[in-house]
Amino acid sequence: MINIVSLKWGDKFGPEYVNNLFSGIERNSTVPYKFHCFTDDTTGVMENIECHKLPDMDITGWWYKLWLFSDELPFEPGERIMFFDLDTIVTGNIDDILEYDCPRDLMGLRNFYYPDRFASGLLMWRHGTQTHIWTEFLREPRKAQAQSPDGDQQWTERNANDWTLFQVEFPGIYSYKQSCSKGLPEDAKIVCYHGTPSIPQSFTETVENWDSRNRNGGVPYYPQAWVKDHWRSE
Secondary structure, three states, X not given: OEEEEEEEOOOOOXXXXXXXXXXXXXXXXXXXXXXXEEEOOOOOOOOOOEEEEOOOOOOOHHHHHHHOOOOOOOOOOOOEEEEEOXXXXXXXXXXXHHOOXXXXXXXXXXXXXXXXXXXXXXXXXXXXXXXXXHHHHHHOHHHHHHOOOOOHHHHHHHHOOOEEEHHHHOOOEEEHHHHHEOEOOOOOOEEEOOOOOOHHHHHHOOEOOOOOOOOOOXXXXXXXHHHHHHOOOO
């Protein structure tokens, strides 16, 4: 059994992001798991999703992701946890990922822009093994934030003892911007969004592309019908 964890704070993402992520995992897995949403607002979240209240702290947004490394989560020490950013689409079977016998280190994404860097859109660890990432942040949160302008993933990269990368262990994990904006690769299992376009924009709007870091830099992002096929709650 693995605990799949999502995080919804504030109004950046509506409940449909939680519901559609859960439904995508349901359609594309056959192994046992429990899906959890840690949130400050359960309005609109499907009743069969297990919601937990976020602690009321003087932090916002992605910084709450660091709290997930704390020992306060309702899990037993050593239980496996996999975190998904809400702007993620599951498009293929992920049994091999959910069955992975995660070692004591941390697994994260290879940064899509900077391959030698760490990204936190997907994470896997065992409960209780990464608490120092949170406790070190908690010592001086404002200083930690100032030292990590790229957010929680920069702090995590700096403080994790060691990590492995999802893309090294598993094929089929892609960036929407870099690999899926002109069609879905046949082996795609997980598609990660970052920045613009958002998931809804990617099947409803033509969005200008000003990001020179993308391999398709300058070419607009045109609506992709495949997105709506996979981002749904039924």
